[in-house]
Amino acid sequence: MPSxxxxxxxxxxxxxxxxxxxxxxxxxxxxxxxxxxxxTERREQVLQILLQSHQPMGxxxxxxxxxxxxxxxxxxxxxxxxxxxxxxxxxxxxxIECKNAFIGCVHPGHASTAQFLICKGCEKxxxxxxxxxxxxxxxxxxxxxxxxxxxxxxGLCAECQAND
Amino acid sequence: MPSxxxxxxxxxxxxxxxxxxxxxxxxxxxxxxxxxxxxTERREQVLQILLQSHQPMGxxxxxxxxxxxxxxxxxxxxxxxxxxxxxxxxxxxxxIECKNAFIGCVHPGHASTAQFLICKGCEKxxxxxxxxxxxxxxxxxxxxxxxxxxxxxxGLCAECQAND
DNA sequence: ATAAGTTACGTTATAATATAACATTATGCC
DNA sequence: GGCATAATGTTATATTATAACGTAACTTAT
Numbered sequence: 001m002p003s004x005x006x007x008x009x010x011x012x013x014x015x016x017x018x019x020x021x022x023x024x025x026x027x028x029x030x031x032x033x034x035x036x037x038x039x040t041e042r043r044e045q046v047l048q049i050l051l052q053s054h055q056p057m058g059x060x061x062x063x064x065x066x067x068x069x070x071x072x073x074x075x076x077x078x079x080x081x082x083x084x085x086x087x088x089x090x091x092x093x094x095x096i097e098c099k100n101a102f103i104g105c106v107h108p109g110h111a112s113t114a115q116f117l118i119c120k121g122c123e124k125x126x127x128x129x130x131x132x133x134x135x136x137x138x139x140x141x142x143x144x145x146x147x148x149x150x151x152x153x154x155g156l157c158a159e160c161q162a163n164d
Numbered sequence: 165m166p167s168x169x170x171x172x173x174x175x176x177x178x179x180x181x182x183x184x185x186x187x188x189x190x191x192x193x194x195x196x197x198x199x200x201x202x203x204t205e206r207r208e209q210v211l212q213i214l215l216q217s218h219q220p221m222g223x224x225x226x227x228x229x230x231x232x233x234x235x236x237x238x239x240x241x242x243x244x245x246x247x248x249x250x251x252x253x254x255x256x257x258x259x260i261e262c263k264n265a266f267i268g269c270v271h272p273g274h275a276s277t278a279q280f281l282i283c284k285g286c287e288k289x290x291x292x293x294x295x296x297x298x299x300x301x302x303x304x305x306x307x308x309x310x311x312x313x314x315x316x317x318x319g320l321c322a323e324c325q326a327n328d
Numbered sequence: 329a330t331a332a333g334t335t336a337c338g339t340t341a342t343a344a345t346a347t348a349a350c351a352t353t354a355t356g357c358c
Numbered sequence: 359g360g361c362a363t364a365a366t367g368t369t370a371t372a373t374t375a376t377a378a379c380g381t382a383a384c385t386t387a388t
Contacts, residue, residue: 038384040336059374076339081375086336097261098314100345100374115299117308134298135279135315143322144281150262150316151299158307202355204365223345240368245346250365264345264374 020106021051027108028092037090046083047104050093056101056125059084096125098152103127115151121160184270185215191272192256201254210247211268214257220265220289223248260289262316267291279315285324 028047032039039047049065050057057065063080067073084102087093091111093102096118105114107129113136115128128151136149192211196203203211213229214221221229227244231237248266251257255275257266260282269278271293277300279292292315300313 038336042337074339077375078339078377079337082337095262097316098259100264117303117306119308120311128299128302130299130302133315135292135294136317138292138294139281139317139319142281143325144283144317145320145325146317147284147319149318151297151314152261153300153303153308153310153313155303155311156309161307161309202365204354206366238368241346242348242368243366246366 017054020054021048024051024092024104024106024108028090031090031092031108042079043083043086046080047087047092050087050102050104054104055123056096056099056103058099058101062102094127095150096152097150098154112147113149116153117157118152118154119157119160120154121156121163124157126157181218184218185212188215188268188270188272192254195254195256195272206243207247207250210244211251211256214251214266214268218268219287220260220263220267222263222265226266258291259314260316261314262318276311277313280317281321282316282318283321283324284318285320285327288321290321 025044025048028044029039031037045066046062049062059077059080062084063075063077066075066080084093084095088095088102089111090108092105092108094105094114094116095102096116098118103116103125106127110129110131113132115130115133117126117128119125133149133151136146139146189208189212192208193203195201209230210226213226223241223244226248227239227241230239230244248257248259252259252266253275254272256269256272258269258278258280259266260280262282267280267289270291274293274295277296279294279297281290281292283289297313297315300310303310
């Protein structure tokens with residue numbers, strides 16, 4: 001899974017990545033503190049790895065990052081999956097279903113709904129931020145109680161179309 | 165994966181299942197014929213299994229069904245995955261990403277877009293039929309060229325809410 | 329402060345899902 | 359028939375995920 005590729009695509013072209021990361025991390029800490037929930041070191045490590053990458057990562061890729069650290073090596077899959085489960089529950093992280101991968105949430109607050117544009121060219125993923133879609137409204141009207149909803153739109157971003 | 169559970173939920177309550185199946189199968193045959201594409205026996209077998217179930221099935225579950233047939237047993241995963249790939253491409257089958265499972269399409273024709281209501285209670289899945297969502301329009305307007313889009317709304321159907 | 333209860337983490341093994349690579353058979357076309 | 363292509367078959371293995379059980383850390387009540 002290439003992670004440092006052609007940075008030429010999708011919504012987050014010009015932004016201060018370090019600042020964005022640290023803001024999201026602070027927000028996560030505050031969220032957990034306010035809810036009296038423990039953002040432990042492990043959980044924070046996993047969140048940081050995802051926020052740094054800013055792109056979807058597989059669980060084993062995250063695991064690799066954790067084990068890159070020479071001290072405290074040899075971490076096993078369940079640890080990553082448990083941290084992810086925690087972060088997903090809080091909406092700090094989303095799962096990109098069509099890639100079996102995970103990505104840090106850029107708009108914490110909408111835990112139960114997310115929409116993504118997924119470029120097949122540069123493999124970048126942009127999170128959109130629509131509070132509620134017409135489909136969700138429709139579902140509710142039919143009496144379906146929504147727990148979680150996912151929209152994944154795959155295709156080619158403008159840049160990648162141009163580069164063909 | 166329970167497949168014959170509490171049939172009490174979601175959109176397709178009252179319908180003639182056998183008829184629905186055979187209609188979809190005919191439609192598939194016609195589609196392939198008109199496009200001069202081969203709906204081989206294997207591919208048709210897989211399609212039939214999915215249409216019969218009318219619910220999402222894992223690839224290995226399908227495999228199990230194929231191997232249930234005493235003659236011509238011992239079929240291996242790639243065969244199923246290849247048939248699925250073919251059927252997905254044509255939009256005769258959809259992939260339920262959040263379950264890593266596959267389901268026969270009930271509205272062939274919209275190959276590149278599908279929406280599902282997925283009940284956590286009875287595990288049934290209903291396919292909706294909205295041609296285009298506002299999100300897709302939005303994506304297009306941003307210059308994103310959509311290849312495929314997936315909407316998966318998970319929750320509790322009306323029946324399952326009542327049965328709590 | 330300590331014992332009891334709970335939550336998080338660590339570890340081992342294994343299950344479930346998916347694909348790579350290559351051999352064989354069938355089909356379409358000249 | 360002979361050739362090219364497409365589909366299937368086969369073996370092995372990669373990738374993703376979880377079960378089950380043990381240990382450590384934190385929380386709370388006494």
